[in-house]
Amino acid sequence: MEFGFHMPVDLIFGTGAVSNNAKKLVLGSKALIVTGRNSARISGALDDVVSVLTSENIDYYVFDGVMNNPTLENVSKGASFGRENGADFIIAIGGGSPMDAAKAIAALMTNDMNPIDLISTVPKNQSLPIAAIPTTSGTGSEVTPYSILTVHSMNTKKNFYSPSSFPRVAFADPAYTYSLPYEITLDTAFDAFSHLLESYLSKRSNYFNDVIAIEGMKAFAECMDALNTGEITEKTRESLMYSSCLGGVAITHTGTTIIHAMGYSLTYFKGYSHGRANAMLIGSYLDFNRTAQPEKVEKVLSILGFESIDEVDKYFMVGMDKRPVLDDGEIDKFTGLAMGQGSVMQNPRTVKADDINKLYRELFGGKG
Numbered sequence: 001m002e003f004g005f006h007m008p009v010d011l012i013f014g015t016g017a018v019s020n021n022a023k024k025l026v027l028g029s030k031a032l033i034v035t036g037r038n039s040a041r042i043s044g045a046l047d048d049v050v051s052v053l054t055s056e057n058i059d060y061y062v063f064d065g066v067m068n069n070p071t072l073e074n075v076s077k078g079a080s081f082g083r084e085n086g087a088d089f090i091i092a093i094g095g096g097s098p099m100d101a102a103k104a105i106a107a108l109m110t111n112d113m114n115p116i117d118l119i120s121t122v123p124k125n126q127s128l129p130i131a132a133i134p135t136t137s138g139t140g141s142e143v144t145p146y147s148i149l150t151v152h153s154m155n156t157k158k159n160f161y162s163p164s165s166f167p168r169v170a171f172a173d174p175a176y177t178y179s180l181p182y183e184i185t186l187d188t189a190f191d192a193f194s195h196l197l198e199s200y201l202s203k204r205s206n207y208f209n210d211v212i213a214i215e216g217m218k219a220f221a222e223c224m225d226a227l228n229t230g231e232i233t234e235k236t237r238e239s240l241m242y243s244s245c246l247g248g249v250a251i252t253h254t255g256t257t258i259i260h261a262m263g264y265s266l267t268y269f270k271g272y273s274h275g276r277a278n279a280m281l282i283g284s285y286l287d288f289n290r291t292a293q294p295e296k297v298e299k300v301l302s303i304l305g306f307e308s309i310d311e312v313d314k315y316f317m318v319g320m321d322k323r324p325v326l327d328d329g330e331i332d333k334f335t336g337l338a339m340g341q342g343s344v345m346q347n348p349r350t351v352k353a354d355d356i357n358k359l360y361r362e363l364f365g366g367k368g
């Protein structure tokens with residue numbers, strides 16, 4: 001058996017994580033808080049952070065302009081704001097968008113570079129240190145080095161990461177997700193599940209990583225009824241955050257596969273949330289990869305408590321009447337963009353453009 005495992009994030013999980021570990025939040029002398037418009041405030045996370053910084057006598061500046069699916073322009077603006085104010089560490093609060101944006105901002109603040117170069121080169125200088133505080137349970141970004149950025153010049157999302165993009169510390173407090181609306185809870189939980197599933201089936205998976213992915217899928221499975229009915233308890237919130245953290249650790253070691261590669265266009269061009277875009281692809285993904293990983297596909301079915309892939313597909317369509325219909329031009333364009341994502345290489349079954357095209361056509365060709 002041979003494998004490597006590197007997880008440099010100091011992860012603190014549990015209610016009161018920030019307030020109970022105040023010293024760990026202080027990674028410098030002047031903080032740039034990176035967040036979106038609402039979630040940091042509504043969740044109570046921003047209040048907790050400000051209270052710690054005030055009691056520790058740390059100056060801070062708030063950049064609350066992170067957009068959903070942050071663009072290069074957006075992170076560039078955040079970096080300029082941070083630089084103007086002389087911040088020397090970053091506190092990211094929010095869902096995937098603020099945490100991903102913070103990683104790009106942390107790199108741009110220490111490197112004089114064109115933002116577009118983030119996706120093709122590893123920045124020369126180390127990023128500023130980041131403390132990450134998730135307010136959703138989905139992306140797992142608090143424990144990954146990944147930063148998913150929308151690149152308009154390429155009509156898609158691209159992944160930026162460098163060895164210094166891992167948050168230095170992550171505070172995963174399920175209480176920050178108590179106020180999340182049902183739709184976002186569902187979408188983000190589906191994103192977390194797709195991370196666990198894709199990691200488990202990835203060509204880069206190994207025994208050690210499999211244990212993490214399986215544990216995360218089991219935690220997700222415990223929440224499936226609640227996600228279906230919308231009756232989400234605090235215990236469920238805790239399990240969802242646990243599965244999301246495990247999903248982040250899992251994809252740190254394997255990356256994602258074709259679910260993410262194919263889903264990006266459904267978000268970029270059709271406006272579906274990231275988790276929902278992935279969820280629409282999960283059933284077909286299992287079916288397509290069954291021949292490559294028969295035992296693992298069976299294991300996933302048993303963890304989810306289903307006997308057939310049809311049942312899986314039906315579950316992940318909860319709250320949706322049907323899939324959108326794409327025309328031939330869209331299917332061809334989305335196929336080309338999916339094949340341009342590095343993650344297709346990690347898919348358990350080797351994929352060609354024809355395979356991706358066929359999968360899009362079967363799901364979104366308007367025949368189903």
Ligand SMILES: [Fe+2]
Nearest residue numbers: 139191260274
């Ligand atoms: Fe994702």
